[in-house]
Amino acid sequence: MAKISAADVKKLRDMTGAGMMDCKKALEESEGDFDKAVEILRKKGQKVANKRSDRELNEGVVLAKTSDDNKKAYIVALACETDFVARTDDFKGAVETILEAAIKNDAVDTEALKNVKLDNGLTVADQVTELSGKTGEKVELAYYNRVEGEYAAVYVHFNLTSAAIAAFNKPASEEVAKDIVMQIVSMKPVAIDKDEVPQEIVDKELEIGKEQAINEGKPADIAEKIAQGRLNKFFKEYTLLNQAFIKDNKMTVRDYLKQSDPELKVVAIARYSVHE
Numbered sequence: 476m477a478k479i480s481a482a483d484v485k486k487l488r489d490m491t492g493a494g495m496m497d498c499k500k501a502l503e504e505s506e507g508d509f510d511k512a513v514e515i516l517r518k519k520g521q522k523v524a525n526k527r528s529d530r531e532l533n534e535g536v537v538l539a540k541t542s543d544d545n546k547k548a549y550i551v552a553l554a555c556e557t558d559f560v561a562r563t564d565d566f567k568g569a570v571e572t573i574l575e576a577a578i579k580n581d582a583v584d585t586e587a588l589k590n591v592k593l594d595n596g597l598t599v600a601d602q603v604t605e606l607s608g609k610t611g612e613k614v615e616l617a618y619y620n621r622v623e624g625e626y627a628a629v630y631v632h633f634n635l636t637s638a639a640i641a642a643f644n645k646p647a648s649e650e651v652a653k654d655i656v657m658q659i660v661s662m663k664p665v666a667i668d669k670d671e672v673p674q675e676i677v678d679k680e681l682e683i684g685k686e687q688a689i690n691e692g693k694p695a696d697i698a699e700k701i702a703q704g705r706l707n708k709f710f711k712e713y714t715l716l717n718q719a720f721i722k723d724n725k726m727t728v729r730d731y732l733k734q735s736d737p738e739l740k741v742v743a744i745a746r747y748s749v750h751e
Contacts, residue, residue: 479503487512497609513597534561535617535749536570539629539638542578548627548640549577551588552747553603554617560610561749567635569606573599577619585619622743628652630660637748644740651735657721658728659746664715667741672714680709715744 479502487498487509498512505511535554541547551574555561573588576599582588589600597605599616607614624642630653631638639659643652658664666672684702693701711717716729723731732739 479507483507532556532613532615532617533750534558536561536567536635537618537631537638537747537749538567538570538574538635539631539640540574540578541627541629541640542581545627546625546642547578547581547621547623548629548642549574549582549621550618550629550638550640550745550747551577551616552618552638552749553606553614554749555610555614556612560612560614561635563610566606566610569602573602573616577621581621582619583621585616588619589616617749618747620745620747622745624742626652628656630656632660636750637746639744639746641741641745642743644742645736645738647739648735651732651739654720654722654731655715655728655741658718659715659744660748661721662715662718663713663746663748663751664718664744665713667714667744668716669710669714672710677706680706715741 479499483502484495484498487502488495501512501515502509504515532554534557535552537550537552539548539550542549551570553566553570553573555566560566572593576582576591576593577588580587580591582591589598589603591599593599593602595602603614603616620640622640622642624644626643626646627640628643628647629638629640637660639656641652641656641659647655665676681702684705685698687705688698688701689695711719716727716732718728720726720728720731726734732741
């Protein structure tokens with residue numbers, strides 16, 4: 476059996492981020508072959524992921540960041556089973572690494588990000604699998620998105636469980652940009668304006684509203700009107716520009732933007748929370 480030095484173990488740990496004992500065992504099993512050791516660690520992660528495939532992912536970390544020119548913003552979320560794992564430096568570090576890789580490669584969607592190669596030679600997908608082996612929990616790339624405009628902004632909640640990104644048609648003041656992304660995190664809009672709400676959501680809200688009205692004893696024709704009224708209420712609550720502004724509920728977000736800069740428009744938004 477090849478003699479495994481502490482330096483070898485550290486080298487493999489630096490390459491993979493796996494625990495010291497896992498690295499030592501992998502090197503012993505591979506008789507000092509680093510490529511084989513990496514493969515052993517990857518297979519261990521896959522085995523853990525497969526074994527725990529039915530586990531619920533109730534915790535995780537969400538991070539977001541803008542590009543250097545502030546014209547793009549990126550958001551990444553890794554999900555795991557427990558808060559204990561999510562709070563570790565290694566787990567948060569993994570999310571940071573994946574986010575930086577997304578920015579560096581300007582990954583256009585989740586599949587593209589999964590295929591990005593990290594500095595250690597692993598793809599993002601393989602790194603996530605290895606993290607399952609390292610933590611002993613099911614870990615998944617739960618969410619990824621990017622937005623682009625003439626100016627972009629991000630907000631990450633202090634406990635790293637929710638974040639939002641937004642893009643604007645022109646440079647915005649730091650205060651206004653922060654207010655908008657904080658609004659998105661807090662008030663959970665599904666779209667920027669009512670005409671951008673996906674049709675399936677509109678249909679579902681109308682169906683629910685009509686069914687509720689009928690259950691309340693209203694005739695079908697009246698139920699239709701009631702459903703439309705409830706849909707309009709939904710638009711006010713769940714579309715960004717029509718929401719009450721969180722810092723002054725006497726005005727809408729649309730009013731706030733016009734007051735700040737009549738030409739400023741929000742062109743794209745994205746939000747994610749691990750607890751929803």
